[in-house]
Amino acid sequence: MYNILDDAFEKRYAVPQFNMNGLIWLESILKTAEKCKAPVIVGTTDKIVDKLGGFELLVSVFKIMKKDLGITVPAVLHLDHGQTVERCKEAIDAGYDSVMYDGSKLPIEENVKNTREVVEYAHHHGVTVEAEVGSVGGTEDGIYSDLAYADQNECIQLVKETGVDSLAPALGSVHGKYKGEPNLGFDEMASLREATDVPFVLHGASGISDADLQKAISYGHAKINYNTELNIAWSDAVRKVLTENQELYAPMEIFEPSKKALDEVIETVIKRTNAYQKSAEQVTSK
Numbered sequence: 001m002y003n004i005l006d007d008a009f010e011k012r013y014a015v016p017q018f019n020m021n022g023l024i025w026l027e028s029i030l031k032t033a034e035k036c037k038a039p040v041i042v043g044t045t046d047k048i049v050d051k052l053g054g055f056e057l058l059v060s061v062f063k064i065m066k067k068d069l070g071i072t073v074p075a076v077l078h079l080d081h082g083q084t085v086e087r088c089k090e091a092i093d094a095g096y097d098s099v100m101y102d103g104s105k106l107p108i109e110e111n112v113k114n115t116r117e118v119v120e121y122a123h124h125h126g127v128t129v130e131a132e133v134g135s136v137g138g139t140e141d142g143i144y145s146d147l148a149y150a151d152q153n154e155c156i157q158l159v160k161e162t163g164v165d166s167l168a169p170a171l172g173s174v175h176g177k178y179k180g181e182p183n184l185g186f187d188e189m190a191s192l193r194e195a196t197d198v199p200f201v202l203h204g205a206s207g208i209s210d211a212d213l214q215k216a217i218s219y220g221h222a223k224i225n226y227n228t229e230l231n232i233a234w235s236d237a238v239r240k241v242l243t244e245n246q247e248l249y250a251p252m253e254i255f256e257p258s259k260k261a262l263d264e265v266i267e268t269v270i271k272r273t274n275a276y277q278k279s280a281e282q283v284t285s286k
């Protein structure tokens with residue numbers, strides 16, 4: 001089974017996950033990753049999968065666009081915050097490369113039981129699984145959660161009892177815009193790193209300082225999720241072009257500057273997570 005995070009975990013960089021909210025995002029993510037020779041994860045949040053056309057359509061579009069753009073860097077399609085075991089299985093059946101099962105709101109025993117069921121099904125199909133313990137705070141695609149730091153024993157239990165491929169331990173990050181300074185729990189991160197051997201995933205990275213990000217990567221965060229930062233860049237560009245051109249109505253002209261804005265943010269993030277040129281290095285080192 002291919003885990004895109006293995007190389008990153010070993011070499012201490014992080015593969016960025018960018019969430020897509022339409023074809024413009026997908027094209028920009030794939031093109032920019034290729035330009036930067038960086039491995040990349042395209043995330044689709046369970047909450048908006050159906051609004052984007054459903055699992056099967058997304059898998060088809062993802063495959064076709066990868067082929068048409070001649071993408072050579074590792075690029076995988078991932079279900080972000082899968083809400084139920086069934087939804088994860090649906091994504092796997094449709095051809096997703098990777099799924100997250102988010103049982104973080106459930107009691108740990110139930111989270112472990114459901115995650116294990118997803119892992120068994122996923123691994124049988126060559127698909128990797130991410131799980132969450134604790135609660136990443138804030139709002140994403142209409143789902144609000146209070147911030148709750150992950151309990152270390154629960155993290156260890158989940159990793160040991162499920163065989164999950166990566167873990168998102170909530171350690172102070174927040175979805176959406178931060179109110180005040182982010183406060184990541186580095187002490188908890190360090191001791192959890194000692195106790196487990198799976199790559200960590202950082203949710204809600206938009207707004208975290210470069211220094212904190214590097215520190216999180218050094219503790220084995222091999223996947224870092226970005227959504228808010230892209231959407232702010234996209235909406236700012238749309239707002240600007242419409243404000244400056246009151247007569248404008250041609251959709252492609254309205255979208256053009258927002259595509260450039262997405263390209264720029266994605267390239268900046270790829271450099272920030274140290275993924276820049278990493279797939280080129282992988283090829284030459286083989």
Ligand SMILES: [Zn+2]
Binds near residue numbers: 204
């Ligand atoms: Zn998330």
